[in-house]
Amino acid sequence: MTVPVLPRLRVRTLAAPPVPDLFDLLPPDVDAASVVSWVREGSGLIGWGRAASSRTADGGRGGPDRFATAAQWWRDVVAGAEVVDEVDLPGTGLVAFGSFAFAPGSPDGGGLVVPRVIAGQHDGKAWVTSIEDLDLSTAADTEPGVSDPAPTDPAEGAPAAPDLLPAPGEAQSEPARGIRLLPGAVAPPDWPRVIRAGIARIAAGEVDKVVLARDVVAAADAPIETVDVLRRLADRYGATWTFAVDGLVGATPEMLVRLQHGRVRSRVLAGTVRRDRTPAPSVTEAHPELEDAHTPDPRLRFVSDAKELEEHQFAVRSVAEALAPHCAALEVPEEPFVLELPDVYHLATDISGEASDDATSLDLAAALHPSAAVCGTPSEAAARVIAELEGMDRGRYAGPVGWLDASGDGDWGIALRCGQLSADARSMRLFAGGGIVAASDPESELAETEVKLAAMRHALGLGS
Template sequence: MTTSPDPGLAARPLGTPLVARTVALDPPVSSDSPATLLSLLPALDDPREVSSWVRRGEGIVGWGRALELTTTGPHRFAEAQEWWRRVVSTAVVRDEVGVPGTGPVAFGSVSYAAESPAGATLIVPEVVVGCRDGRWWLTTIGTDASVPAPAAPSPQAAPTEPEGVTFADGALSSAEWAGRVSQAVERITAGEIDKVVLARDLRVQADKAVDPRWLLQRLAERYDTTWVFAVDGLVGATPEMLVRLEKGLVTSRVLAGTIRRTGDDGHDLALAGSLARSSKDLEEHEYAVRSVADALRPHCSSMNVPESPFVLHLSNVMHLATDVAGVLGDRTTSLALAASLHPSAAVCGTPTEVADRVIAELEDMDRGRYAGPVGWMDAAGDGEWGIALRCGAYEADDPAALRLFAGCGIVAGSDPESEVAESDAKLVPMRDALTGA
């Protein structure tokens, strides 16, 4: 890659205009499987070459890199958006399908903190395959000199299960992290802050390279209500849609307040009722909803914010959830909307500046792109951006090593041991995917 005059910005030179062609595909024979799209991904030596955004069998997957950008610092969102604007303004596009996600598409993920070296990355794959409402398509992307030939993809050989997977403490042990939760509660009780979200990490080492396709397919099969994503080596299954922009409609799903499921339907129903009545969890949820609504309101001509949350049932946990919706009132892109929402109270706390400072003081780690926006954007600026939760990041230059992350919202009524248990529950999806459990 070459470096631009801005030291925080690095990208492959644009050179000749981007060329993108989208053609319709016949549905694969097994198109009713939640992992069908993912089964089309080829085996690649570098896990960072795989891209995914799939939920309930629909979405887009991609591989290779026609163009890429990395930018760091406080202006990373704006610089990424400007780069994409320049790319699509000169692109030559032939789109025979014409739905959101066709034509040139950029997958992206953004660091939680401005000072993180992980920065913001946009990846334009060489090949993208998509499925929406029963319609399938293939997009090939390149330059005048190099555009992959359109060819219907076929299911690839199944990925192999990771071998010799071991887990170790990250920056803090469980006991140490519980101590940090206690410190956070003391600061909340003292009136310094209303809420703070504390995260912890877990280190993973395998005997050989971990195929991201294995992780993606296991996550899709077990957590089909989540968005199963992969962007530049960040892999996970997020239940939280930070923002979706589609033809002027803005939507955001807010999750805050969590309880672990037992597997007993009757008991889980009772737990769901207790979650819906929990003053601690309702308070945490209210902070998160308010922060999202306040951030979106300047960009919307009208908004709908439900008064009460509902309980979202996932495979291993339940969350208090609220769907916020609005009508776009300006020409803001989905990435710019994501920037206006980040960091929300669901991943940071309230007030934001104080919570952010407490996170930096207590976590003892760089979150990287965990808890930052992750998703995709098309040439029109429409797209979907989730929050990178329930995820792991491949370590640089070692496809056999990852860091897993989980976080919990801490308020005045938080109990440290309960928060450790909640964080353990949030690590389960990635741990099980890695071990084949």
């Protein structure tokens, strides 16, 4: 296996004017695979180009050590970087984006990438970060498909902020033509059979819960534009985190872990009910940030049947147990609240605590993965059942996706409601799954996956 080259990075963050839409800043000719995103309700980070990557030319860094390998690479990169940060907010300075395979044995192991340009904004403040590799012999500088480094300011030796950002509105593109949906590893009529097999494993006592997922292939006559997909997701699903890393594009409602100034937070989702509205609204209620406390939610009576509550309790317990060794005063609410999205209701619980060790956000994401929300309980047994029944490699679907900075702070979600773009951008694998417990109904589980696929169908311009 090829070992990734360790770069020497020069980083500078400067203040910039806020923009109505971060996605307007993406250059029109940007390589789709180099686009990164972490945006929620107009705030967050986008980037493009590639200054460095922990991924290798032979398909990534897989195996059970994939998180530890990336974490060590990041520590080494941070130690050798020259950083000037004139803004000093979460998401400024040296930042890496990452996504990791769900299963250790997946050939798409995942890893961290550092863009050449990052633009961000939050609470009325905006910035742009330029990153360049000082060693012209690194693989990042010769990587095919990556644009040349941004122009530099000779006086400072770093790219000047005004030169890095295209004028808003330049990044417009035509939607892909002739998109059609094709069956994935398991055709929809056969999916209830897979669910029945999962229920049988539960009845046999192998697992208490197992999360089973299926894929659908979106084939296009022209390249699928990442910017279009991101923009549609952000417009319709503003309460989620719209993400892109290495061609994995989606809008996740689930925050696996956030670490910021010593505070640890996680949003757990499990239990899904289709909205009883036709058509679904394009804009739902505003959702609080993770630091806001729970309040009693009267809508629980609409969605809290025994099956959904059981599934949710498994997921909350698994996250709380994984965070406990790294946190003091862990706060776990007694009951969930209802997260309202255009297509579904989710049962949700926000867990929080104070960090009690030096674990980074990536370390915490590794400790939490896989949670019961995407794997099952017990996790090792559930992972075996998944491998035996799903008939596909999930790749980075249902794995951690997000970003971290030089201090180790960052956000990591779970790659849900997403698709993996092919190398030629003319197809995308879409994924959806659901938690299976003893009370699950196979036909209802098929219907749930169709509802969850609605987000990416909409993102591809196929309606909801």
